[in-house]
Amino acid sequence: LAKTTQPISMDSYEGQEVNITCSHNNIATNDYITWYQQFPSQGPRFIIQGYKTKVTNEVASLFIPADRKSSTLSLPRVSLSDTAVYYCLVGDGSNTGKLIFGQGTTLQVKP
């Protein structure tokens, strides 16, 4: 199973750009990289997904280097409401669709 490693916690201030990097050295050829956001007592919410290079949507950007062994989630101009746990996930490589969650990164945005 692909394993991901993220910083346990990060602090930021309102209006700043936040970059959270995830390592996934054992990513398989057919795995996609997906990031989720979770607030307390809620299910994870999909943020962004990518396979290689750069992906951007209305809330975030995802940077994936050529070797795909890591990825960086970029949140532009964070606000207090972005305080949450962010999970980076990759597929399990066996095409079963299973997602194995790591510990995630707790982002604290301060005023």
Added chain:
Amino acid sequence: GAVVSQHPSRVICKSGTSVKIECRSLDFQATTMFWYRQFPKQSLMLMATSNEGSKATYEQGVEKDKFLINHASLTLSTLTVTSAHPEDSSFYICSASRQFQGDQPQHFGDGTRLSIL
């Protein structure tokens, strides 16, 4: 977008009671759904893969007789916690994706908070 609904959102019951949690995909068909459990300040732990029309696949250490999963239709999976005890108190979350491929992200329900007294 894809929406996954869970019901109920919260359950409080006495020890020994069996509790059923429903997971529905509202705007797409899901041949596969997943069930997770999350304890306070911990990450989500995959419990089982629910397959429509066949038996669920349980992760190592998860008791299949304790956590009964039924996936009777392409839009509904249920998790029944049988004879629940206080140690089963947790946050249970389901997920589903449109297709069984890596380019279709999983969407999660809002979870069910189970409290066993």
